[in-house]
Amino acid sequence: MADHRSRLAAIVREHETEIVADWVGLLAKVTRRDAVDRNELERHARSFVSLLADAMAADASGEIDGSPWAKVREMLTSLSANRARQGWSPSETATFIFSFKQPLFARLREVYRADAEGLARETWTATLLLDKLGLMTSEAFQKSREDIIIRQQRELLELSTPVVALWEGVLAVPLIGTLDSERTQVVMETLLQRIVDTGASIAIIDITGVPTVDTLVAQHLLKTVSAARLMGAECIISGIRPQIAQTIVHLGVDLGNVATKATLADALVLAMSRVGSLASKAAPRA
């Protein structure tokens, strides 16, 4: 078997220029994009063919997870990530690999003109390999798209986390809707940063708009309170409805010495009294 695979590598190397030329011509035709940069296509094509030949020569197994294939994987993953960023479609990205079969098989047909069995064998080997690479490319593309979406969601969350300065030195963040782990973390980080930015000494976290609090969310809230305390700010949790109070007790969550109030208004009164006892507005500060 190893014998036959190393011929593939040699064939690719020998006909590299023509294969790339044919392939780029095909890509330019099948890629349904207005602004296809032909030079870039050529660069990618040449790079892939060269790395492919090296990998095939180094490794006869066709196991693309192995280290001889690392450079090929890296190139394809990076290509997929770029395509995802640029807004290419999944099939356009996978086409990059699958369309390679055509120029490769054309060369195989030439080389194995008189050897039907050899042609069948090599074609089969090449197909298996390219299918694996094509699938890998597809997955990498998918993951990149997911990453982009996640990042955009996060940015949106950060922008939409409403941290309000209610009073000098007092911030409030009304949490609304169901809280998931990710969102709570974003809120936590945004709040802590705003505490630094505004020099606040008290942060009111209002959970009136949160329908249910589960263990995970409660833990995140407590971590936020602890982190704020380490930074020198105190938190007050407001909007604790009777049902939520029950849930918290049932869950065995220990609120410790975190101040809690039923309403945002009550929390603000408490906050102002604390801040009032702290601030001395008598002398102008340097």
Place this chain on the structure above:
Amino acid sequence: MPAVREETIGVNSDEDVVRIRQVTRQWALDLAFSLVDQTKIVTAASELARNTVIHGGGGTTHLEELREGGRRGLRLTFVDKGPGIADVEQALRDGYTTGSGLGLGLGGARRLANEFEIASRPGQGTCVRITRWK
């Protein structure tokens, strides 16, 4: 899974612990981890590097940048040929107040990482591996 990039650094002194912090931070920056994630992995590395020096009598840290599917990660493996840990479960539970020395290092590092593995036997040294994914 295969590493895209790797490096091994000796950890035998106070200064080496600082070096591990700096190198880990640089790798985390290269991988474009968020600031909080950077801080977490560097802090975990600091704990484990210190353990290697103080409890392991010195050893090595192996850094790897990983690519799996489309995601990227940072893996650190701390190895020493020290006395080993008799009761790993206990060591993971040991808290700040026990003064056992291992303190928060192990448990803390585990909480700060996405993946955590440890292998240790009395007389055979210790190997701790943490991974943080983007």
Place this chain on the structure above:
Amino acid sequence: MLDGKPGERIPILKMGEFLLVSIQVEMHDRLVMTLQDELTEQIVRHRARGVLIDISALEIVDSFIGRALGNIANMARVLDASTVVVGMRPAVAITLVELGLNLKGVRTALNAEKGMDLIRRELGLSGRRDAGGA
């Protein structure tokens, strides 16, 4: 951050009855211990009533440094001085919470100004002292 080279010391400023420490370098463990010893010694020497430790430049606070801060606060209390740690970065705070370090007994404030106010309130001082710098 600069490297804390062996033998280097963290400068401790005296301001009236207060001692001010601003940590600007990446500290290795020996430097942390040196700081701990120096601060304690100076609290005694100057009969300081308050200690303000500014960690706003620290990107990493691990369990060793955290314990040291706790030790400094405890020793200061025994010596009738009040300690405040100021300027902890959000990412550091989040990581410390995850690490499980709660720094009990250490007062904290957002910045040096608030830290000084806090110490003054604790010591029952009124009005502002003439202070240079900080």
